[in-house]
Amino acid sequence: MNESAEETKIEWREWGEDAFEEARNADKPVLLSLSATWCAWCHEMDREAYSNPMVAANVNDSFVPVRVDIDRQPRVRERYNAGGFPSTVFCTPDGDLLTGATYLGIDGMRKVVQRVRDLWTHKGEDAARIPRSLREDPPVGDLSPDIERLVAGQLDEKFDDQFGGWGDSEKFPLPRTAEFALKREREQALASLSAVRKHLYDDYDGGFFRFAEGRDWSEVHHEKLASTNAALVRAFANAYLYTGDEEYRDPAERTVEYLTATLWNGEAFGGSQAPGASDDPNVSEYYALGPTDRETTDAPAVDRTAFADANAMVADALLTYHAYTDDERARTYAERALDYVLSELVEGGEVTHFDAGNEADERSESGLLADHAHLLGALTTARQVTGDEAYLDAAREVADYALDRLRAEGDDSGAFVDGPREGPGLLDRPLRPLDHNAEIADALTDLALLTGEDRYREAAEGAVAAFADAADRFGVQVAAYATAAARLCRDPLVVEVADDAGSDLHRAALRVADHEKVVIPGVGAESDEQGTAYVVVDGERSEAVTTPEELSERVAELTE
Structure with a gap:
């Protein structure tokens, strides 16, 4: 549990069956607080609402409060995310949802606590619900070129020709969307990447910030995630591939420096860097400083935990950059990260999310779809770039585990589930995430071509077809899905x-x-x-x- 949580007045429990058993025995709802080390508003809620004596007394008396680190517990994050972080979620002792919100101040927390107490008193379990994604089968359809066409059509509809990027509210960098657009609407892709470079790039310390609240890229949130930076290195490298323009190579190169210096923990890449302390979560004191003042100020803290999926994404991106530039530093660090993951986090093809070390109160999950999808993608890239057959052997093992263990028994949809179908709360219900199914389908397509084994392509086709009937409702945020579909409908070069x-x-x-x-x-x-x-x-x-x-x-x- 991070220091921010420990300094509150809440009697936090760790996520696990013990907390839910306590709730059942006491006939109390569970309060789940989904937080992250890099989340400024999470720390603000700890400082304000959760440190308020009155709020804390009400929470401790009426609920079993559980703190969840979303980076360490991604399956919990995907099932209980209330629309952003922090997520403040109330559920039954069996884990079914009662209600949820994101950030709550002192007054908002008092009102919600009272409302949930009344709801539980009068309705109890009858007030609970199960999210649709855990109740319904995926929208199976036909694998068709229409999937690519439908999502490509969204590029024009959602493109912001005034400020760049896609959408008319908050702006995320959407690197996978930019890559999809590079082959289909290149000017949009380049304009969007230029906007990302202008507004989300840290010109002094390097690295990209996570997103901006304003349509015009204002109100930047200053956390830096390894996953975001990896995906943007790859997107900018691919833009450089098409254009040869240093405007796109330079941010990729400098982000490689950020990743290999700031986020490198000596063995692999750490997960994130916090935005920096401030009384206002929207304004980082550190990033408001000029270069001279930053020199004499401690940089924001780095979470040096090496997560399998993030390290795979970084390795993939660095190898892609090396392929186009011959940058040996990028290749060396990519190989070191892959060696770490393969030696420390993979056994028999099963990937462990992170190494908990000797921390007795923490245990990492294994067999998560995101870890397998991203690692498989990195390994197929490594085989193409380095020529090393060992990466292909490892890719087969990782893929075979996913094919054997991450498709629900008796499920004819072809979709992969996000991990083991067991655990407290809603973890025993299968979740089939679209984005990670797209990632593994894309990687399986590469593996099929590298090995000549049709079974990998067939699995990729099943994962994409599992969601095809809803393709007309997908937005540009899931362009990676359309990419996977396009590469299956029309063999890649x-x-x-x-x-x-x-x-x-x-x-x-x-x-x-x-x-x-x-x-x-x-x-x-x-x-x-x-x-x-x-x-x-x-x-x-x-x-x-x-x-x-x-x-x-x-x-x-x-x-x-």
């Missing part, structure tokens, strides 16, 4: 390189201007084909080429 990884021909293949392609190094390298490459488009294999120039010409001929 493949470049087979009968040469060693790192050769001029291999490097040229990596730099073909299509970030959705797959590069397979070492194909036939032991034969008389050494030093050649082949372009595969829609299953048709071209004649051999032997130079980077010929490769570029052949790709242009076959894809125009």
Whole structure:
């Protein structure tokens, strides 16, 4: 439990069956406080509402209060998120939902506490509900090019041509959406990335902030997450691939420096950096300082916990950047992060979310879909960039675990569930998250092409088709899903390189201007084909080429 929670007057319990058993025995509702080390408003609620003696007395008397770290308990986060963080959620002793809110001040907390007490007194369990995502099967449909078309149509509809980005309220960087747009609405993608660079990038310390509240990118929230920064390194690197413009390479390069310096914990990448202390959660005192004053001020705290999914995302991004630039620092740190995850967090293909070390009161979950999806993506990228077969062997193990253990028994939808179907509260109900199904489908598509094994492609098709009937209702935020669908409906460009990884021909293949392609190094390298490459488009294999120039010409001929 973090220091902010420990300094409140609430008698917090850890998430677990013991807390729910206590609630059942006492016939009290549970108050779940979903928080994060990087969340300024979470710390503000701890300082104000949860440190108020009257509020604390009412909470301690009428509820069993449980503090949840959303980075360490992602399955709890996905089931109980009330629309942002902090999430203040009231539920029954069995974990069913009563009501919830985000940030509450002292007066708001008093009112909600009284309302929930009255609700529990008069209705009890009858007031509870189960979220629709845990009650209903996914909207299974047909895998079709219409999925890509429908989401691509949202790009124009939601693009903000005045300020850049997509949407007309708060602005998130949406790196996966930018990548989707790079092949379909490139000017929108570049304009959006330029806006992200202008408004969310920290020019002094490096790294990107999480989001801005205003449509014009004002009221920036200054937390920096490893996952956000990784995804933006990859998006800016891919923009550089298409344009060759230093405007997109520079922020990627400087963010690599931020990740490998500020967030590196000596073995892997830490999860986040807090926004900095302030009396006003919307204004970070540290980031309001000029460069000279920052030099003499302690930087905001870093959570150095190495999470499997975040480290995989960083490794994937750094390898992508290296592929386009030959940056050896990026490659070295990517390989170190993958080595850490594979040696410390993976056993028999099962991925553990993080290493809890010797902390007796903390245990990490394992077998989470997000960890498997992102690690699989990083491993397939590593195979393409480095040529190392060991990464492909590891990818098979991780994928096979997901195929065997993360698809619900008797579920014909084809969707993957987010983790083990067990645990207190709502954890025993299967959740099929769209975004992580898209990520694993995309990675399985790469794995199928790298191994030649159709079973991986079939699993990818099932994961995408599981949500296809709702594609007309999806927004640009889930463009990664449309990317996965597009790559399954129309085979991605493949470049087979009968040469060693790192050769001029291999490097040229990596730099073909299509970030959705797959590069397979070492194909036939032991034969008389050494030093050649082949372009595969829609299953048709071209004649051999032997130079980077010929490769570029052949790709242009076959894809125009």
